[in-house]
Amino acid sequence: MADAEISVVGEGRASSARDDGIQVLRRAAAALDEIATAPGRLRLVDLHSRLGLAKSTARRLLVGLVEVGFAAVDDDGRIVLGDRLLGLASADAAHITSAFRPTLERIAEATGETVDLSVYRGGQMLFIDQIESPHRLRAVSAIGGRFTLHDTANGKATLALFDDADADVATALAPLDQAAADRVRAELREIRTARMAFDRDEHTEGISAAGIAGRAAGGNVVAISVPAPTERFKEHQNHIIAALRSALDSPLWSS
Structure with missing residues (x-):
């Protein structure tokens, strides 16, 4: 019985992790759509406003996109699509x-x-x-x-x-x-x-x-x-x- 309970808990955590991963991907895709629509015209404050996210969440999302080369930020804080993307x-x-x-x-x-x-x-x-x-x-x-x-x-x-x-x-x-x-x-x-x-x-x-x-x-x-x-x-x-x-x-x- 204990093993079955452990299995159910494990499946729940795995499902939650998948849902979290999908949410992150959706947010990333939405952010890239916004950047592509207004290249070089958006800053972090615009991004979090357009996505309806907390500024800290939008910042983490942007940092992740920059790290993998999907976005870039110039010296004025304006966001463009990254060279890798x-x-x-x-x-x-x-x-x-x-x-x-x-x-x-x-x-x-x-x-x-x-x-x-x-x-x-x-x-x-x-x-x-x-x-x-x-x-x-x-x-x-x-x-x-x-x-x-x-x-x-x-x-x-x-x-x-x-x-x-x-x-x-x-x-x-x-x-x-x-x-x-x-x-x-x-x-x-x-x-x-x-x-x-x-x-x-x-x-x-x-x-x-x-x-x-x-x-x-x-x-x-x-x-x-x-x-x-x-x-x-x-x-x-x-x-x-x-x-x-x-x-x-x-x-x-x-x-």
Whole structure:
């Protein structure tokens, strides 16, 4: 009987340790998401406020992230992602870029427009590859740039992969007023049916875009978008949509 009691106690401690470990990982992931969303703009006081943690807990979390190279703090106390994490992310991005490059090339050839490849990271879209249009007047985004979700074609295509009640959607729409958030939610429902998202002069005046998104290997959410000056986009919209729909048939998407 004593042995059985010892076993139960041991299992309870092991379960508690696992729960504690999972909580730490969740907090670390949340902290990295916040840092990635506002790189070089957050200090410890911002981190503990955004995470809803005691300052001492946030400090221990940050110290741990810095020790393993997942975060770094400059002389002014501002927090950025660490070299070790950026190296892992770069390797991941390189794999995705290599896999999707032929698809981007086919879309570029079919449309004659710029084609962008981005991944969902930290509540934003991170641009990882691009084929530029040969037109003198063209839409170009910097590789490594981050864009919001609610007003971009790739961002809205990504949001449509989540349910309306998902935290990712709620976070993306949080800066909007109620009316604007409701409009985006209605648009997301349409995107889920059509599997195509649009940005019509929303993110940048004079630039429109169409985009698709899906889940790829490793659970990454990947988006492909075609931006163009609005007048030319309207003129060639059908060709752009057809090229993107063709890309949806690629075996690169896991679901």
